[in-house]
Amino acid sequence: xxxxxxxxxxLSVQEGDSAVIKCTxxxxxxxxxxxxxxxxxxxxxxxxxxxxxxGEKKDQRIAVTLNKTAKHFSLHITETxxxxxxxxxCAASTSGGADGLTFGKGTHLIIQP
Amino acid sequence: xxxxxxxxxxxxxxxxxxxxxxxxxxxxxxxxxWYRQQPGQSLTLIATANQGSEATYExxxxxxxxxxxxxxxxxxxxxxxxxxxxxSSIYLCxxxxxxxxxxxxxxxxxxxxxx
Numbered sequence: 001x002x003x004x005x006x007x008x009x010x011l012s013v014q015e016g017d018s019a020v021i022k023c024t025x026x027x028x029x030x031x032x033x034x035x036x037x038x039x040x041x042x043x044x045x046x047x048x049x050x051x052x053x054x055g056e057k058k059d060q061r062i063a064v065t066l067n068k069t070a071k072h073f074s075l076h077i078t079e080t081x082x083x084x085x086x087x088x089x090c091a092a093s094t095s096g097g098a099d100g101l102t103f104g105k106g107t108h109l110i111i112q113p
Numbered sequence: 114x115x116x117x118x119x120x121x122x123x124x125x126x127x128x129x130x131x132x133x134x135x136x137x138x139x140x141x142x143x144x145x146x147w148y149r150q151q152p153g154q155s156l157t158l159i160a161t162a163n164q165g166s167e168a169t170y171e172x173x174x175x176x177x178x179x180x181x182x183x184x185x186x187x188x189x190x191x192x193x194x195x196x197x198x199x200x201s202s203i204y205l206c207x208x209x210x211x212x213x214x215x216x217x218x219x220x221x222x223x224x225x226x227x228x
Contacts, residue, residue: 001172034217043205043219044156046114089155097209099216100146100171102156 002027004092014112019080023090024072025093032093032108034101035064037086044089048075051096077109078086085111115140115208119220122172125138126180126196134223136206141186147179150222159204161190167174184211 002028013019025033031052034055036044050073057064063076077084083100087108091101116139119157126132145162160181161169167183185187193200204222 036219041221043117043221046217047218097142100161100207101156101217102158103156105155 002030002092002094002102004102004104006090006107008107009105010110012110012112013080015082016109017080019075019077019084019109021055021088021090021109022072023074023092023104024070025092025102026071027069027092027094028071029094030071030092032096033064033066034091034097035062035075036091036103038106038107039086047088059102060101080109080111082111082113085109087088115142115204115218117208117218117220119206121221121223122221122224123224124226126225128197128227129192131192132196132225133190134204134206136189136191138187138208140147143186144217145183145189146207146217147181147189147191148205148207148219150205151201152203156205159191162191174221193225196225198227201225201227 006023034049035047037047041081048059048062048064051068061078066073087106089106090104093101120136125225147159148156150156158171159174162181162183164183176190178194180192203222205222207217209217
């Protein structure tokens with residue numbers, strides 16, 4: 001089955017700097033890659049997603065890039081703010097999400113004031 | 114996107130008992146799923162809740178332990194049966210509307226502690 005690896009497990013950046021979180025997946029048939037933000041005591045919140053027919057997608061300060069050849073995708077957050085502090089999860093699916101998602105282990109992003 | 118309500122938000126249960134978790138979506142959705150998240154860990158898919166038929170379980174999860182119902186397009190339940198301390202975890206319901214199958218929404222989760 002699909003295996004998703006996520007790095008780093010913890011990332012500390014200064015407010016205003018950029019943060020990059022990377023994920024690799026094992027199944028070349030994967031075609032849907034969402035990113036979730038989870039704050040303490042809450043459920044995961046979808047922040048951005050990308051499909052395999054697109055190489056990059058951007059939404060304000062957040063962007064995701066996908067390299068199908070290398071089987072990796074990354075989340076980029078620019079101009080980080082204190083409210084960006086949370087745990088971020090990447091996920092992958094081989095069925096466009098129809099059979100559920102396989103998640104990475106998460107990255108605890110800490111924004112230092 | 115769909116808004117999901119889960120009940121209860123948390124519970125403390127005695128080992129050997131069962132707990133049923135409810136998931137209510139504010140609009141009709143095509144896909145509903147149940148996940149487990151152990152404290153500080155990632156999410157693991159338990160099963161796909163199929164409307165009008167038996168749920169589809171992932172490897173390591175069985176119907177006798179985690180029976181699931183989905184009587185309509187807005188509601189599902191997950192029961193954790195014959196609980197042991199190892200079942201202590203956060204259980205999350207997820208749903209997506211439409212045939213595009215993207216933009217999965219999650220409920221806030223049910224934090225279960227088995228003593």
